Amino acid sequence: MPLRNHLKEFRARTGENQQELGAAVGASRQTISLIERGDYSPSITLALKISGHFSVPVEEIFTYEEGGNDA
Numbered sequence: 001m002p003l004r005n006h007l008k009e010f011r012a013r014t015g016e017n018q019q020e021l022g023a024a025v026g027a028s029r030q031t032i033s034l035i036e037r038g039d040y041s042p043s044i045t046l047a048l049k050i051s052g053h054f055s056v057p058v059e060e061i062f063t064y065e066e067g068g069n070d071a
Contacts, residue, residue, distance in 0.1 A: 002065045008036045010054050010061055025049040 011021055011032075018032040027046060034040035042050065042062075051058040 002067065003041045004038070004063045004065055005035060006061055007032070007050065010056075011036075014054070021050075021053070024053050 019029040022029045022032045025046065026049065035042055047058050047062055051061050
């Protein structure tokens with residue numbers, strides 16, 4: 001999957017667990033887990049909510065890498 005993320009690192013910096021982050025951004029713990037593992041790409045809305053939660057640009061958490069097999 002060409003979308004990479006540093007969500008787990010940001011979450012560790014704040015000491016939040018997946019459940020707490022999910023509640024703060026309107027997502028389930030399972031969704032946060034899937035995003036961290038790279039098994040799920042969040043919607044633009046969710047990615048923006050997550051970056052807003054950490055008060056950083058979305059590009060600091062999520063990066064797109066060309067060359068993946070997704071169009």
